[in-house]
Amino acid sequence: MRYANRGFTLIELLVVITIIAILAAILFPVFARTKEKAKQTACLSNMKQLGQAFNMYRNDYDGFMPYMALVGWDNYSGSWVYYRWVHAIFEYVMNNDIYACPSQPVFVDANSRPTLNSPLPETSYFYCSYYMTDLAETNVKDVSKTIILMDGWYFRYGGGTNGVNYPMFWANLADAQYMADWVNWRITPYYVDSIILDAMHRHNGRVNVSYYDGHCKSVKSARPQDFTPALD
Numbered sequence: 001m002r003y004a005n006r007g008f009t010l011i012e013l014l015v016v017i018t019i020i021a022i023l024a025a026i027l028f029p030v031f032a033r034t035k036e037k038a039k040q041t042a043c044l045s046n047m048k049q050l051g052q053a054f055n056m057y058r059n060d061y062d063g064f065m066p067y068m069a070l071v072g073w074d075n076y077s078g079s080w081v082y083y084r085w086v087h088a089i090f091e092y093v094m095n096n097d098i099y100a101c102p103s104q105p106v107f108v109d110a111n112s113r114p115t116l117n118s119p120l121p122e123t124s125y126f127y128c129s130y131y132m133t134d135l136a137e138t139n140v141k142d143v144s145k146t147i148i149l150m151d152g153w154y155f156r157y158g159g160g161t162n163g164v165n166y167p168m169f170w171a172n173l174a175d176a177q178y179m180a181d182w183v184n185w186r187i188t189p190y191y192v193d194s195i196i197l198d199a200m201h202r203h204n205g206r207v208n209v210s211y212y213d214g215h216c217k218s219v220k221s222a223r224p225q226d227f228t229p230a231l232d
Contacts, residue, residue, distance in 0.1 A: 063137030
């Protein structure tokens with residue numbers, strides 16, 4: 001007995017489409033989280049190398065961390081020139097790329113070595129310098145629990161690759177309570193908003209941090225004492 005070939009009925013087609021839509025709704029977020037997890041791992045690798053560079057810097061500078069300073073006005077670029085941590089540790093990494101988190105890439109001028117008098121690479125990371133300047137390593141109470149570097153943010157403008165992130169790095173803008181608030185999704189001080197906090201928590205809602213002893217991990221909360229190396 002022969003049966004006539006027939007196509008899908010409308011009901012059957014709708015059922016198939018519904019099943020595909022349900023599977024997509026389930027799987028796409030999983031794929032996105034998995035992709036972000038890979039970027040988070042690459043970011044932690046960057047921070048690990050930067051943490052090692054900080055350790056080497058301290059070995060060469062009597063146990064002290066890099067400081068932050070305003071050098072002066074550069075007529076060529078038409079902007080102020082700053083001496084920051086990216087300048088200080090560059091000789092120990094010699095690689096612009098590790099300053100950029102894969103989930104929050106920044107513009108890096110590959111032709112510009114960040115020396116004292118040259119433009120420096122912007123970076124995805126926040127140097128927790130408020131309590132670090134002029135503090136000797138011997139005064140750090142717990143090197144394994146003191147955060148020195150964490151995910152930061154970057155402001156683009158004009159829809160292009162140019163941008164600034166120096167407010168993120170200026171030492172006296174972020175004390176321990178502020179930095180803990182950022183990790184805990186609290187909007188303080190005035191220049192931090194929800195967009196910035198979203199950028200900081202870019203790794204599936206978590207923040208990558210690097211500690212004084214060089215180890216790194218992902219965290220979802222922080223306390224003010226995590227940023228106060230000379231205090232209990």
